[in-house]
Amino acid sequence: MAGRSMRFDPIAEARQNWADAGWGDVADGMVAVTSIMRAHQILLARVEGALRPYDxxxxxxxxxxxxxxxxxxxxxxxxxxxxxxxxxxxxxxxxxxxxxxxxxxxxxxxxxxxxxxxxxxxxxxxxxxxxxxxxxxxVFGAVGMTDDEMGSMVKAIQSLRHNAGDF
CATH class of the missing domain: 1.10.10.10 (Winged helix-like DNA-binding domain superfamily/Winged helix DNA-binding domain)
Incomplete structure (x- = not known):
């Protein structure tokens, strides 16, 4: 649930469920996609909140x-x-x-x-x-990641975008 901290990582649990269902060979891909989608939700909510006063x-x-x-x-x-x-x-x-x-x-x-x-x-x-x-x-000055983490994330997503023909 948004705004409430959980005692476990639901995406890690989903990964285990994927592996238990016999899909372990694609579990890392599911975790990557699900993690990006969740991060998008978190960041979009922060951005929308910051922009709300400007309509x-x-x-x-x-x-x-x-x-x-x-x-x-x-x-x-x-x-x-x-x-x-x-x-x-x-x-x-x-x-x-x-x-x-x-x-x-x-x-x-x-x-x-x-x-x-x-x-x-x-x-x-x-x-x-x-x-x-x-x-x-x-938002941009307080992403919640270190500079090294952000750099690694950007590099990884840049690879995904490049392989998708985004540039």
């Missing part, structure tokens, strides 16, 4: 942060989709929600009439700066 989801935060990092403060919607590694439909949905909050706006491309840009507003820029400071303090 942002992590996907909307990522889009705002990407726009704030871009030189012009604007990107073609398709480029934002590529950079965030999500379908253009997801980016369009995030843009719509951010537009409703006056954090971004859609503008025509100055030289390509077929392309629409998404542009961060001044309110969007100040919101993402504040949200970034909160995430840095409450």
């Amino acid at each position: 942002l989801s992590f996907s909307r935060f990522e889009l705002l942060r990407l726009l704030a990092f871009s030189r012009q403060g604007a990107l073609p919607i398709t480029k934002a989709s590529d950079r965030l590694q999500v379908h253009v439909t997801s980016v369009t949905h995030a843009i719509r929600r951010l537009e409703e909050a006056n954090l971004v706006r859609r503008v025509p491309h100055p030289t390509d009439g077929r392309t629409t840009l998404v542009e961060i507003t001044d309110l969007g820029r100040s919101t993402v700066e504040d949200a970034t400071a909160t995430l840095n303090a409450e």
Whole structure:
């Protein structure tokens, strides 16, 4: 149960159950996948809690942060989709929600009439700066792992991503 410490590791118990069921040859893979999924749940809950005061989801935060990092403060919607590694439909949905909050706006491309840009507003820029400071303090600066552990984890996940064709 979330928020309550258990006296045992349920994933370790699942591994034993997998082995007892005759699936010991894939038990480590099940543990790896289950561990990553549980870590994702834990981190997502922390991120969502930190972003709640800004009325942002992590996907909307990522889009705002990407726009704030871009030189012009604007990107073609398709480029934002590529950079965030999500379908253009997801980016369009995030843009719509951010537009409703006056954090971004859609503008025509100055030289390509077929392309629409998404542009961060001044309110969007100040919101993402504040949200970034909160995430840095409450989540990114206090992950709950040592620097060596984080480095090893990133390296391992990078291998998984590379083998999946992510880059």
